């Protein structure tokens with residue numbers, strides 16, 4: 001996925017997007033082509049015996065309805081997706097998919113609100129749905145192999161009371177811990193963890209990393225024991241100013257640090273300092289953008305439309321999502 005392209009890859013989708021962002025019929029046709037590249041299928045029963053419904057004037061129905069011959073139910077390109085219950089026109093969604101897929105740190109609600117000329121609240125709702133689509137189920141992918149970098153970072157939460165005299169450093173009490181894993185030359189995973197004790201780190205590593213992997217961490221003592229379960233374990237002593245091992249430039253955890261850098265950029269301008277309730281959405285976004293960085297913008301939009309399929313997000317799930 002990280003192959004270097006000698007020239008800019010041409011994308012049909014990028015050519016189609018500007019039109020889809022301007023007109024509703026174009027936008028609906030665009031999403032239909034991308035969602036059903038092999039021909040439309042009924043989202044209720046899977047049948048391909050479907051037809052476009054027509055209005056009295058013989059033109060396509062104003063609501064862009066389809067009907068299934070097998071189950072007789074009606075549907076549109078929105079049915080069974082993240083925008084099923086959205087009243088926003090599809091051309092605004094086309095623009096949102098494009099924006100969300102073309103910025104490496106993710107687009108902010110404020111930017112999206114300006115570009116789409118929708119309220120901040122609407123932009124935030126759209127982004128919540130898009131981030132929900134980006135989410136990858138960590139239980140399904142195979143464990144990470146090869147050289148795997150692991151590290152943890154603290155995000156959100158301002159330090160209000162320094163808790164002087166407490167054994168746990170104040171920044172750990174007030175902030176949320178994010179654990180990151182990157183397989184070099186491969187995918188990344190980000191997850192929220194309750195604390196940075198050896199047992200928590202160890203169970204995360206066991207769940208996500210194959211025993212045959214070469215583990216790279218910093219010199220935190222919590223990694224010593226779990227590190228013994230792997231084929232090899234190297235660490236760099238960040239507190240001694242060592243970021244790349246002198247004499248062996250392969251020994252570092254700079255890739256996972258770069259991933260954290262992107263996560264923190266995506267959190268800038270949000271109210272994350274106040275609430276980390278919706279942190280998982282930002283983790284999903286950073287992870288997905290990282291894992292698709294070998295794709296061009298058009299391919300990324302297509303991938304996101306496919307991921308949005310089957311991911312219905314009920315309005316009720318969003319109530320209170322004022323991040």
Ligand SMILES: [Zn+2]
Pocket residue numbers: 042043044045046047068069070071072073
């Ligand atoms: Zn059907």
